[in-house]
Amino acid sequence: MRHEDERKVLEEELKRWQETTLREALEALPERRKEFITTSGRPVRRLYTPLDVAGKADERLGNPGGFPFTRGIHPTMYRGRLWTMRMFAGFGGAEDTNRRFKYLIAHGETGLSVAFDMPTLYGYDTDEPEAKGEFGTCGVAVSSLDDMRILFSGIDVGGVSTSMTINSPASVIWAMYLVMAEGRGVPWAGLRGTIQNDILKEYQAQKEWIYPPEASMRLVVDTFEFGSKHVPEWNTISISGYHIREAGATAAQELAFTLANGMEYVRWGVDRGMKVDDFALRLSFFFNAHNDLFEELAKYRAARRIWAREMRDTFGAKDPRAWRLRFHTQTAGVSLTAQQPEMNIVRTTIQALAAVLGGTQSLHTNAFDEAYQVPNERAARIALRTQQILAHESGVANTVDPLGGSHFLEALTDELEAEAYRYFDRISELGGVIPAIRKGFFQQEIANSAYRYQREVEDKERIVVGVNDFVVDEQTEIEPLRVSEASFKAQVERLRKLRRTRDAKKHEQALERLFKACESDENTMPFILDAVRAKATLGEICDVMRQVFGPWEEPLLY
Amino acid sequence: MVPIPRKIRVLIAKPGLDGHDRGAKVVARALRDAGMEVIYTGLRQMPEDIVEAAIQEDVDAIGLSSLSGAHMTLFPEVVRLLKKRGSGEIVVVGGGIIPADDIPKLKRAGIKAVFGPGTPLGEIVSFFKKAGKGA
Known part of the structure; x- marks a missing residue:
């Protein structure tokens, strides 16, 4: 009753303000535009008040570390431990990237993140024609x-957590990592890290697929099953909105498609016969951080709330840890400009701030030269320093969910959540995630949003500093990063030597056994591990799978 | 009878393994909206596939998009194969993440224009319109 009375008072006060103070102000100075929109094109109202936030605060927010985790998954958040500063790095051969890893560790990064080249992402060896x-x-x-061994030489793989951005061939690359650790006497039980392994968003956005969706999903579930038994601390998937957003999606689409994919993985795991509590703890997420601070924040908070509810109520997870959505964030590569590239440092700072205010568990900050190339050393260091300034100088890590309770933020969180559920309904109507992929639903939604964004830039409805306004005519000096011919030659030579010196019979048998396992219902992981131990290459292992599973042809649309 | 003017025909292609298709799709749509006939190849096209499609589809111009850094190998190869097949008149342009130093080299190899990040769509559309008229 009291609540309703308060509401009435607020409504009356607001009305009075609109009719007097506001009206006079608008008469004296009209607003700059008719409509204000977010980066995703979502209209933003002039003012948000408690009237815009429905429902009870305890149901919407809860307390940090408690259901529905809107305010964060840990009770103390960054007061206990800062987020992991994890810089995505990789170029050239294993030696080149190993040097970059050591450089980043020396400058204070706290987790590793491997970027693989295109042939590796598609399951080809360096010396194949493709x-x-x-x-x-x-x-x-x-x-x-051999490449994997060099990549991690001199790095404490038992102590560091390693994230690997690999999808279609994820189980093979993971097997190489596991066999590398085994060779160094590091027990699997203590290994920490993540394989991205999120194939659904590949068909939707990133497009690094090899096999058709069903076969790929089976490989993913094989890693869930294997990991839960043998590598319990390893995140066997990072369910990723990042690439969906980069391909052009709005914040709401990123949120909705990512969580729809997440639920699809849970269904497949349950269908395999696993208990949801046995594998849900190892599901992790990965989101984008774009320019629009509040919209991004709302997205992370809505994601946590939806996931907690779905895991508890729809999938019946009993372990409260399985309700928590843990996520990595990367600032938006797509927001970086080739024009006046130094300004990208500012953009990245705002985006990283959104991730931290949004309660991320780990963060990669892009380097300012990435509209030109994979970052050079200096640019990568500035990007890492940006995180360190946020952590140690800005003060935002001193309290939990500092913006929680902002009327605007809470209203936006509710809106994004509601929009995500509308998308879940549409996906169900299309028959689920995989049928919707086959129909090109996600792909078309993303392409439409990308085109609309570009038109807004063209028509100057949206200002991109240095691109369609505040333009200067100057030559940009970026210190180039080139992949050396010597690295290429060393890599090809290493591969040839491996093929020449390995035990041919053991190698052949391992691939034959893998072929049979792929044709059967058996978990493929043990067979992939044996093939890796027998020095089969990535391309050879993926060729076996290509033979069994066949190719994927995506619906052509734009 | 006034002959109906032939629409400008453009092939938008993704050579190599690069999966970044946002830019290629946006450009394809802008050219279509500007009244051109656009054929989009989809991903993972070898230079041979692209040249074959361009000849089959009788296009005036080809737009190649690459963000993976393989442009120096793949773009000139398309021009070379076109010439080899006697279709050197087809205009080839490129776009994507292309370091500044590479642009003059690509132009020397026969790539008529390179459109980097932030290029207005209008500029790309007028380039193709001109290229189409010259054909």
């Missing part, structure tokens, strides 16, 4: 166990 021209250009080439 790999022509692509060696090491946007990540490191890892074709064999």
Whole structure:
């Protein structure tokens, strides 16, 4: 009753303000635009008040570390431990990237994150014809166990957590990491890290697929099952909105598609016969941080709330830890401009701030030269320093969810949540995630949003500083980062030597056994591990799978 | 009878393994909205596939998009193969993440224009319109 009375008073006060103070102000100075919109094109009202926030605060927010985790998954958040500063790095051969890892560790990064080159992402060895021209250009080439060993030489793999951005061939690359650790006497039980392994968003956005969706999903669930038994601290998936957003999606689409994918993985795991509590703890997430501070914040908070509710109520997870959505964040590569690139440091700072205010568990900050190339050393260091300034100088890590309770933020969180549920309904109407992929639903939604954004920039409805306004005519000096011919030659030579010196019979048998396992219902992980131990290369292992599973042809649309 | 003017025909292609298709799709749509006939190849096209499609589709111009850094190998290869097949008149342009130093080299290799990040769509559309008229 009291609540309703308060509401009435607020409504009356607001009305009075609108009719007097506001009206006079608008008469004296009209607003700059008719409509204000977020980066995603969502209209933003002039003012938000408690009237815009429905429902009870305890149901919407709870307390940090408690259901529905809107305010964060830990009771003390960054007062207990700062987020992991994890810089995505990789170029050239394993030696080049190993040097960059050591450089970043020396400058204070706290977790590793491996970027692989295009051939590796598609399951080709460096010396295959499909790999022509692509060696090491946007990540490191890892074709064999030998490359993996060099990549991590001198790095404490028992102590560090390693994230690997690898999807279609994720189980093979993970097997190489596990066999590398085994060779160094590091027990799997203590290994910490993440394989991205999120194939659904590949069909939707990132497009690094090899096999059709069902076969790929089976490989993903194989890693869930294997990981829960043998590598319990490892996140066997990072369910990623990042690439969905980069491909053009709005914040709401990123949120909705990512969580729809997340729920699809849970269904597949349950269908395999696993208990949801046995694998849900190892599901992790990965979101984008774009320019629009409040919209991004609202997205992370809505994501936590939806996931907690769905895991508890829809999937019946009993362990409260399974209700918590843990996520990595990367600032928006797509927001970086080639024009006046130094300004990208400012953009990245705002985006990183959103991630931290949004309660991220780990963060990668992009380097300012990335509209030109994979970052050079200096640019990568500035990006890392940006995180360190946020952590140690800005004060935002001193309290939990500092913006919680902002009327605007809470209203936006509710709006994004509601929009996500509307998308879940549409996806169900299309028959679920995979049928919607086959129909090109996600792909078309994303392409439409990308085009609308670009039109807004063209029509100057949206200002991009240095691109369509505040333009200067100057030559940009970026210290180039080039992949050396010597690295390429060393890599090819290493591969040839491996093929020459390995035990041919053991190798052949391992691949034959893998072939049979792929054709059967058996978990493929043990067979992949044996193939890696027998020095089969990435390309050879993926060729076996290509033979069994066949290719994927995506619906062509734009 | 006034002959109906032939629409400008453009092939938008993604050579190599690069999966970043946002830019290629936005450009394809802008060209279509500007009244051109656009054929989009989809991902993972070898230079041979692109040249074959360009000849089959009788296009005036090809737009190649690459963000993975393989442009120096793949773009000139398309021009070379076009010439080899006697279709050197097809205009080839490129776009994507292309370091500044590479642009003059690509132009020397026969790439008529390179459109980097932030290029207005209008500029790309007028380039293709001109290229189409010259064909």
